[in-house]
Amino acid sequence: MAETLTIAFVSHTDTSGTFRVGSHHLARELARFGHRVLHLSTPVSLVHRVLRRGEPTRDEASRRGIVTDADGVMHLVPRTLLPAGIGPxxxxxxxxxxxxTSSIDLVFVDQxxxxxxxxxRLATTVVYRPTDLYEHGVKARLQRAAVAAADRVVATSGAVLTALGVPASTPSLVLPNGVELERFILTEDDVREDRAVYIGALDDRFDWNAVREMALRLPEWTFDIFGPGQAAPESLPANVLLRGPVSYDDIPLILRHARIGLLPLSDAPVNRGRSPMKLYEYLxxxxxxxxxxxxxxxxxxxxxxxxxGRSRSAADxxxxxTASASPNLPGSAAAAAAGWSEKARTLIGFATGGAA
Incomplete structure (x- = not known):
């Protein structure tokens, strides 16, 4: 390895909750490469604490200050007076x-x-790493400022990169999300059942109508829906089972009992450019x-x-x-090329011009 770098991820999601996002995996891999890495996520503000908004786990994490995990990544959920985007x-x-030291080598910003x-002023190299499309509001305004100031831009999809309007003089890269291969791997003990599974947030990015349509088409199948979020609509088919949030550590076992993974995305604009990690975990x-x-x-x-959505219905x-072979060996082989270690190596090489 070349020199040890000081690296900060300025991200939207901390590791205390249900979800794991790309910045968590990239931070882990860069720490394994020998770099000093801080993962900093959206603060818990006094406003949130007074109104008791947000996940209790985030508030608990914010009380702990900087915590170093088993891979050597430092994690921090800051505590602030005002919410992010309002107060600095x-x-x-x-x-x-x-x-x-307040001066560091590299910062990746995706929030x-x-x-x-x-x-x-503090980082030698600033990389803006957007994961979603923001068309309006505070996020869109601050994203424009980040793109204008960044040394480099890394987007998780071509659609996101195109929408950003990155200046021609700013180097850019499309680097889709990946998968933690050692966790999501085929085993001889896998027992496949006629189950379709979704694991993720149940918010405005999720399409309940598509799930209903698919479940009605396959009444003999079970549709397991895992995740926190909004209450499900009434009158879902009986074969749609709402399982609630699930730990990241428990996901592999759940997937080993299913045949189909679902990505029932709504028509929310933010979904247009998403590169879902769940795609690679399913595969x-x-x-x-x-x-x-x-x-x-x-x-x-x-x-x-x-x-x-364009050429066929969700039911079709x-x-x-259902006619796909199970397990899906070609899909598994394709996912093997999307491991986070190689993603991290590509990322740090692009950001620094060759360091790993």
Whole structure:
């Protein structure tokens, strides 16, 4: 390895809750490469604490200060007076506590509400790493500022990169999300049942109507829906089972008992450019995948991905997917090329011009 770098991820999601996101995996891999890495996520503000908004686990994490995990990544959920995007976060004292200096080598920013020109002053290299499309509001405004100031831009999909309007003079890269291969892997003990599974947030990005349509088409199948969020609509078919949130550690076992992974994306604009990690986790686990077709997610019969929305209905797509061999060995093989270690190596190489 070349020199040890001081690296900060300024991200939207911390590791205390249900979800794991790309910045968590990239931070882990860069720490394993020998770099000093801080993962900093959206603060818990006094406003949130007074109104008791947000997950209790985030408030608990914010009380602990900087915590170092088993891979050597430092994690921090800051505590602030005002919410992100309204009140500024002071990065210099945070970096000083983590690295004993306020000046660091590299910062990756994927939470636009935490963008600050202070990052430009403190970091030798600033990389803006958007994971979603923001068309309006505070996030869109701060994202424009981040893109204008960044040394480099890394987007998780071509659709996101195109929408950003990155200046021609700014180097850019499309680096889709990946999969933790050692966790999501086929085993000889896998027992496949006629189950379709979704694991993720149940919010405005999720399409209950598509799930209903698929479940009605396959009444003999079980549709397991895992995740926190909004209450489900009434009168779902009896074969749709709401399982609630699930730990990241428990996901592999769940997937090993299913045949099809679901990505029932709504028509929310933010979904147009998403690169869902769940796609690669489903594939690595040997599942066929049924997904709404977007600018990023399309039909791919060679890897067992079946899309709907443009050329077929959700009901027809799930019917087609049932004919896929189980386990989905071509899909698993395709996912093997999307491991986070190689993603991290590509990322750090692009950001630094060759360091790993």
């Amino acid at each position: 976060l002071s990065f210099a004292p945070i970096f000083t506590r983590a690295f004993r 636009p509400t935490l963008w600050s020109n202070e990052l430009r 690595a686990s040997g599942l066929a995948v049924v997904t709404r077709e977007t600018d990023v997610l399309t039909d791919d019969p060679d890897t067992g991905v079946v899309s709907y 797509a799930i019917h087609v997917a």
